Amino acid sequence: MQVRNALKRFAGWGLSTPATLAVVLFLIVPVAITIASTFAEDGGVLAPYVAFFSSGFRRAVLWRTLEISLATTAISVVVGFLTAYVVSRSPGRIKSLLIIAAVFPLLTGVVVRSFAWLIILGRNGILNNFLVWIGVTDQPFAMLYTQWSVVVAMVYLFVPLMVLTLVGVLENIPDDVVQASASLGASPFATFRQVIFPLAVPGLIVGAVLVFTGSFTSYATPQLLGGERQMVMGTLMYQRAMVAFDWVGASTIATIMVAVTVAVVLIMTRTARRLNPMAT
Amino acid sequence: MTYPLTVEHLTAHYGTSKVLDDLSLNVAAGELVSLLGASGCGKTTTLRLIAGFLEPTSGSITLGGRDLTKLPAHKRHIGLVFQNYALFPHLSVRDNVAFGLKQRGVAGEERNRRAGAMLERVGLAELADRLPGALSGGQKQRVALARALVIEPPLLMFDEPLSNLDAKLRIDMRVEIRQLQRANGTTSVYVTHDQEEAFSISDRVAIMNQGRIMQLDTPEALYQRPANAFVARFVGFENLIAMKVARREGENVTAEAAGGVTLTLSQARFGEIPDEFVLGTRADGLVVDADPQADGIPATLGLRTYLGRAYQYQCETPAGHLLANGALSAPLESGSTARLVPVPDQCCILRPE
Amino acid sequence: MTNRLHPALIGFTILVYLFLMGPLVIVFGAALSDTTYLTFPPQGLTLHWFQNIFEISAFRRTIVTSLQIAFLATAIALVIGIPAAYALNRYRIQLPAWLSTLFVLPILVPEIVLGFSLLRSVAVDASVPIFLALLIGHTLLVLPYCVRVISASLASFDFSIEEAAVSLGSPPAKTFFTIVLPNVRSGVIAAFILAFITSINDVSVSLFLTGPGISTLPIQILAHVEQFFDPTIASVSVLLMLLTVAVMAIVERTLGLTFLAK
Numbered sequence: 001m002q003v004r005n006a007l008k009r010f011a012g013w014g015l016s017t018p019a020t021l022a023v024v025l026f027l028i029v030p031v032a033i034t035i036a037s038t039f040a041e042d043g044g045v046l047a048p049y050v051a052f053f054s055s056g057f058r059r060a061v062l063w064r065t066l067e068i069s070l071a072t073t074a075i076s077v078v079v080g081f082l083t084a085y086v087v088s089r090s091p092g093r094i095k096s097l098l099i100i101a102a103v104f105p106l107l108t109g110v111v112v113r114s115f116a117w118l119i120i121l122g123r124n125g126i127l128n129n130f131l132v133w134i135g136v137t138d139q140p141f142a143m144l145y146t147q148w149s150v151v152v153a154m155v156y157l158f159v160p161l162m163v164l165t166l167v168g169v170l171e172n173i174p175d176d177v178v179q180a181s182a183s184l185g186a187s188p189f190a191t192f193r194q195v196i197f198p199l200a201v202p203g204l205i206v207g208a209v210l211v212f213t214g215s216f217t218s219y220a221t222p223q224l225l226g227g228e229r230q231m232v233m234g235t236l237m238y239q240r241a242m243v244a245f246d247w248v249g250a251s252t253i254a255t256i257m258v259a260v261t262v263a264v265v266l267i268m269t270r271t272a273r274r275l276n277p278m279a280t
Numbered sequence: 281m282t283y284p285l286t287v288e289h290l291t292a293h294y295g296t297s298k299v300l301d302d303l304s305l306n307v308a309a310g311e312l313v314s315l316l317g318a319s320g321c322g323k324t325t326t327l328r329l330i331a332g333f334l335e336p337t338s339g340s341i342t343l344g345g346r347d348l349t350k351l352p353a354h355k356r357h358i359g360l361v362f363q364n365y366a367l368f369p370h371l372s373v374r375d376n377v378a379f380g381l382k383q384r385g386v387a388g389e390e391r392n393r394r395a396g397a398m399l400e401r402v403g404l405a406e407l408a409d410r411l412p413g414a415l416s417g418g419q420k421q422r423v424a425l426a427r428a429l430v431i432e433p434p435l436l437m438f439d440e441p442l443s444n445l446d447a448k449l450r451i452d453m454r455v456e457i458r459q460l461q462r463a464n465g466t467t468s469v470y471v472t473h474d475q476e477e478a479f480s481i482s483d484r485v486a487i488m489n490q491g492r493i494m495q496l497d498t499p500e501a502l503y504q505r506p507a508n509a510f511v512a513r514f515v516g517f518e519n520l521i522a523m524k525v526a527r528r529e530g531e532n533v534t535a536e537a538a539g540g541v542t543l544t545l546s547q548a549r550f551g552e553i554p555d556e557f558v559l560g561t562r563a564d565g566l567v568v569d570a571d572p573q574a575d576g577i578p579a580t581l582g583l584r585t586y587l588g589r590a591y592q593y594q595c596e597t598p599a600g601h602l603l604a605n606g607a608l609s610a611p612l613e614s615g616s617t618a619r620l621v622p623v624p625d626q627c628c629i630l631r632p633e
Numbered sequence: 634m635t636n637r638l639h640p641a642l643i644g645f646t647i648l649v650y651l652f653l654m655g656p657l658v659i660v661f662g663a664a665l666s667d668t669t670y671l672t673f674p675p676q677g678l679t680l681h682w683f684q685n686i687f688e689i690s691a692f693r694r695t696i697v698t699s700l701q702i703a704f705l706a707t708a709i710a711l712v713i714g715i716p717a718a719y720a721l722n723r724y725r726i727q728l729p730a731w732l733s734t735l736f737v738l739p740i741l742v743p744e745i746v747l748g749f750s751l752l753r754s755v756a757v758d759a760s761v762p763i764f765l766a767l768l769i770g771h772t773l774l775v776l777p778y779c780v781r782v783i784s785a786s787l788a789s790f791d792f793s794i795e796e797a798a799v800s801l802g803s804p805p806a807k808t809f810f811t812i813v814l815p816n817v818r819s820g821v822i823a824a825f826i827l828a829f830i831t832s833i834n835d836v837s838v839s840l841f842l843t844g845p846g847i848s849t850l851p852i853q854i855l856a857h858v859e860q861f862f863d864p865t866i867a868s869v870s871v872l873l874m875l876l877t878v879a880v881m882a883i884v885e886r887t888l889g890l891t892f893l894a895k
Contacts, residue, residue, distance in 0.1 A: 005727060012724030016732060019717035019776060023735055026773050030750035031742050079649060086646040089638055098650070100881070105653050107877045109834030111851040112870040115858065116656035119663050119671050119867070126659065126673045160653060176366035179333055182353040183360040184380035184431060188639075191354075194379075198370045217743035220836040220855065234745055238840060241749055251753075254746040262741050 034251045035258065041248060048252040058236070062256070065232040068147060068222070069215040072154040076211045077204060079155070080162025085196070087163065088170035099167065102160040110157060114221040117153040118144070121225070150226040157221060158211040165210065169203025170196070205272040213261045233257060282309045282465045283344025283434045285330070290339030292325055292491075299325050300336070301491040309344075312461055312468040313496075314478035317488035323471045325491075327437055330469065332356050343435055343467075354383075359428030359466070363440040365420040367412035373399065373423050374408040380431035398430040399423075401460070418449045422456075429460065436461065438470040442477060450474075454481050475515070479503065487511050509633045512560040518603040519566055521559045521577075522632060535559075539598025541577050549624035558630040563592055565626035568606035569619045576619030577602070581612055595620060657874065664867035671862055682868040692869065694846075695853040698764075702849065703832040706771035707779075710828055714779035715821065719813065721780075722787040733784075739777040744837035747773060752841035763844040770838040775828035782827060786820025787813075819888050826880055833876065 041047045052058050087098045105113060120127050121143040128140035143149055173196060181191040219234035226232065231239070233253055241250035285307040292300040300322045307313045315323035328334045330341055332353030341348045348356050367376050377395040378386075386394070399405045402422040412420055421441060428436060441457070442450045458481050461468050472478050478485045479499035486496040487510075494514075495507045506512040509520050523535040526542065533553045534544050547553055568591075569576055579602065582594035590605040593612070597620065604620045612618060659673045664682055666675030686692045721733050739747075748770055756766040790813065798808045814821070839849045848856075850869070858866055 008724050009727040012720040012728045015716035015720035016728070018713040019780065020732065020735060022713060022773065022776060023739065026751065026755065026769050027739055027742065027747060030754035031746060033754050034746065034750040082642060083646050083649045086638055086642050098646075101650055101654065104877060104881065105657065107830050107880060108657065108874055109851055110836055111834070111854050112660065112873050113656065115854070115866060115870055116660045118858070119659055119673055120656060122671070122862075124670070124672060156652065156656065159649065174364065174366065176362045176364055177368060179331070179353065180360060180362060180366040180427075181368070181379070182333075183331060183356070183358055184427065185354050185357065185383035186379070187354050187383075190383060194382075195368055195370075199368075213743070217745050217837070219745055219840060220851070223855065224858065234837070237745060237749065241752070241841065247753065250749060254743075254749055257743050257746055258741070261743055265741055 031254075031258070035255045038248060038251045038255050048248050052249070052252050052256070061231050061233060061236045064147065064230065065216060065234075068150055068154065068232060069212050071151045072158060072215040073208050073212045075151070075155045076158045076162045077208050080159050080207065081166055081200070081204060083159070084163045084166030084170055085192070087167050099164070102163045102167075105156075106160040106164065110218075110220045111224075113157055114153050114224045117149065117156065117225055121149050121152075144225060145227045145229045147226070147230055150222050150230055150232070153221050153225045154215045154218065157218075158214060161210060161214075162207045165207040166200065166203055169200050173199050201275050202272040205268050205275070209265055209268045212264055216260060216264075217257050282467055283346075284309045284311075285435055285467055285469065286340075286342045287326070287330065288340050288342075290326070290329060290341070291337045292322075292329055292334060293337050299491050300329070303339070303491065303493060305486065305493065305496070307467055307469060309467055310465040311483045312458070312470060312481065314470040314472060314482040314485045315488055316472060316475060316478040316485050318473060321488040322491040323473075323488050324439060326488075327439055327469060327471050330435075331358055331360055331437060357431070357433055357435075359431060359433035359436040361421070361424050361428050361436070361438045361441045363443055365412070365417075365424045365444075367420055367423055367427075369412055371411075372408065373404065373410050373412065373415070376412065376423055377427045377430050380427065384431065394430055395426075398426040401429075402426045402456075417445050418453060421445065421453060425457065425460065429464065429466075432464075434467065436466045436468040438468065438472075440472055441470075443472070443474070450477065457481065487514055506560065506628060506630065509558050509560065509630050512558075512628060512630055516562055517560040517628070518563050519559075519561045520630070521599050521602075523557055523559055525553065525555045525557075537577075537599040539600075541597065541599040543577065543622065544575055545622075546624070550627060551629055553629055554631075556632055558632050559622065560628045560630050561622060561626055563603040563605050564590075565623050566602060566604035566620045567623060568593055568595075568604045568612065569621050570610065570612060570616075571619065572617070574619040574621050576621035579604070579618055579620050581616050581618055582614055584611065584614060660867050660870045661874070664864055664871045666864050666867075669863055671864055671867060682864040683872075685863075685865045686869055686872070689865070691848070691853055691857075692850070692865075695848050695850045698767075698847060699833055699850040702768055702771050703829050705768055706775055706832050707825055707828040709768075709772045710776040710779045711821065711825060714776055714824070715783055715814075718780045718783035718787055719809070721784060722790070723792060736777055736780045739773065744774060744835070745840065748838040748841040751838070756842060756844075763842060763847050767839060767842040767847065767849070770842045771832045771835065774835060774838050775831050778827050778831060779824040782824040783817060783820045786817040786823075790816055822884075822887050826884060830877070830880060833873075 038048045039045050087095060090098060119125055122128070123140045123142065123144070125143070127143065131137050132140060177195060178191060181195045186194060217234055218232070219238060222230060222232040223235050226235070233256070237250050237253040240246045240253065287303065287305040290300055290303045291298065303322070303326060305313070315326055317323050325334065329336050330348070332348065332351060336349070368379065371379065374392060374395050377398055378391045381391045381394060396405065396408060399408055402425060404419060404422050404426070407415065407419065412423065415423065424441070438457070442453050445453060454477055470478070470481060479502070482499060484496060484498055485502055486493045487502065488494065489510055495502060495511045502511065503515050506515055506517065512520060521537050523537045523543070525533055526536045527534040531546050531548045532544055533547060534542055535553070536542050545553060568581070577597045577599055579595040579597040582596060585592045587605070590608060591611055593604050593606055595602045595604050602620060606612060662673045662675050663671050665678045665680070666672055667677040667679040667681070668675070717736070721728065751766055751770045755761045755769060756763055761769070794816070795808055795812055798812045799805060803811065834851060835849070836851045836855070839852050843849065843852050854866055854869060
């Protein structure tokens with residue numbers, strides 16, 4: 001028995017070693033070096049962070065990134081939840097059609113989807129043309145390179161993800177629980193508020209984490225729709241690394257990103273687990 | 281607060297297939313009627329139609345004179361106990377039970393008092409603050425029962441409530457359900473595929489097949505006097521022999537089965553015999569007689585099994601494969617020939633299918 | 634069901650789907666416009682811009698690179714990811730718990746941070762050629778997906794089937810290929826597709842791992858948009874959307890589209 005267990009452990013290790021090595025060598029070690037490098041500067045352990053936070057421009061970038069991410073998350077959660085609710089309650093054929101229609105944009109790349117908004121929001125874009133045509137304005141609005149153009153494109157990016165995540169969550173709520181609620185006299189709205197919503201909260205949190213971390217660390221969308229004027233953490237990091245060759249500065253931003261991601265994921269998954277009654 | 285349930289000419293479709301065919305059912309006030317049948321027979325569909333989770337193609341459902349047919353589920357005021365309990369996983373046991381009261385606008389304190397009292401009745405008062413996830417299957421089902429009872433519904437319905445419990449608990453729980461139902465006098469519909477469960481708990485049982493009720497009767501009547509071959513087979517009549525009357529001589533009828541088998545049956549003892557019928561018996565109702573002159577079905581005995589009270593024989597006869605019992609005092613060997621004699625009070629004359 | 638949806642909710646959902654589909658339709662229209670600038674609706678129709686993609690050598694090169702990287706990275710990730718997923722499920726008791734956590738860890742590392750760190754440590758400090766560094770980056774990008782998706786399908790695999798095969802005389806290694814793999818086929822296909830699409834569309838990792846002469850299509854698109862605002866990009870986008878359609882058709886063929894809902 002002991003020999004067999006040892007053999008199994010050996011086999012298990014053997015089979016998982018290549019992938020383990022890959023993750024350790026090419027992910028954990030390089031990222032650890034990036035993080036560690038920010039604490040090994042001459043001016044003191046926290047010098048790069050002092051430099052980051054004493055720069056008004058960089059503080060503004062961090063603040064803007066947080067604003068954009070929070071707005072994107074809030075809008076995506078509300079829009080995604082309501083849509084997912086309708087999708088999950090739709091009859092079979094319509095439901096699969098709606099799911100496919102949400103998967104398609106998700107499988108289409110970030111660049112393509114962000115680029116689409118360039119055509120829509122540009123000075124000669126269709127939205128401005130339309131507004132001029134119906135006479136709302138005779139001068140096209142400068143919609144591109146604003147904070148909200150980034151938010152709109154990011155919401156566009158993340159709503160399908162939110163919808164698909166939440167459809168899965170809502171489908172996991174057993175039919176008979178919903179029926180039990182109705183049989184006890186709860187109106188459809190009461191059932192939604194008292195049964196479906198509370199049961200979907202853990203899933204909402206997971207979705208929100210995905211959207212927040214995704215938008216907080218994004219590059220392509222803010223680059224295309226925000227440009228230099230609406231610099232965010234991602235674009236600033238690229239600029240520090242590849243234009244200014246300021247590797248310490250870029251590493252500092254990278255570390256802040258990792259810290260925020262880890263903190264958000266840990267806090268939210270804890271909360272989700274605590275709120276998830278199905279786990280016990 | 282107890283009303284009769286009347287279901288009239290209920291027909292339902294799933295897509296294009298008819299799952300319920302002109303079903304009518306009366307449940308008297310305070311009565312417990314079971315719907316019994318294999319899966320797909322329409323028993324759960326009937327329950328879901330009454331509950332309002334499905335819409336019938338035609339027909340009506342009335343409860344104590346109130347027409348429920350067009351009413352949405354949440355306005356029907358029916359207590360439901362589900363197979364998978366369907367407890368709200370995010371609410372405590374007390375809040376689960378109080379849920380229906382909350383929908384009826386019962387104030388917080390009164391709500392908790394009544395939920396608490398109901399939990400007391402099902403013996404779960406000390407678990408009131410737990411979440412359902414922390415309960416055993418039997419406890420969950422008690423909570424589900426309490427939750428359905430606390431709203432004092434005029435109709436209580438059970439959808440295979442015990443099928444997820446182990447055998448011993450099932451027996452305890454069905455006694456408990458029956459006692460609570462009796463004490464409250466609530467009109468009840470109970471869906472199950474378990475014959476023993478249905479027979480033990482019900483005032484009357486409806487045996488269903490292919491969207492129809494084959495027979496609705498007391499358990500005793502169903503068990504001893506099935507009305508047709510389907511019900512007979514369902515309640516364990518192993519031998520069903522299709523027969524035709526060849527001759528009638530006063531009370532005595534000579535009937536023929538396949539393979540030239542003839543039997544003389546007395547109408548005085550077997551009851552009235554139509555020209556075409558099915559003779560149905562359990563293995564007890566066919567007695568193995570070694571006497572080759574006995575008035576019975578000629579048979580070659582096959583495998584013999586020991587039942588404790590008798591021996592049972594697998595028999596090959598010209599009328600087909602039959603099961604018959606023989607006395608413990610005279611075991612017969614496999615391969616020997618014998619006559620299988622029907623015992624009048626354990627036989628049924630059935631309408632052919 | 635008597636529990637009908639509120640009309641306002643249905644209306645809202647229709648608006649959401651218009652919002653989701655509209656921009657993609659607009660890109661499609663813009664790609665066909667015969668103007669030299671991006672516009673919608675198109676003034677006149679032409680396929681010139683599709684031809685133009687292949688006349689620009691940077692696009693030709695990056696399309697090839699992107700396909701090479703996506704295929705290689707996905708293949709490597711599957712080759713090392715499948716055994717890992719198998720070991721994590723089959724020898725769950727024998728292996729330490731942190732090992733499976735290790736494969737969840739990449740979720741905590743933003744892709745852009747992975748790209749930058751690989752540039753620093755692998756491409757610059759270890760002087761690994763840029764194509765190889767790019768391949769490493771993409772492999773690491775898709776490996777967690779592969780391990781997770783295949784683990785999920787192995788989780789519902791009954792390993793006693795494997796033991797039954799071995800007891801009937803099938804050697805363990807052969808059993809893996811004849812018994813285990815066919816039963817998690819859908820997981821492997823799903824992992825392949827997810828990994829391939831993720832790699833093809835990636836920006837954040839590739840961003841740092843492209844150099845002179847070596848770039849990927851999305852990076853090239855970003856670079857092109859900065860300089861030109863003509864319909865070429867729209868037509869490249871349409872090509873990428875057609876790739877998505879092709880992928881969805883493959884999924885439909887092999888797994889059924891409802892699979893995507895999971």
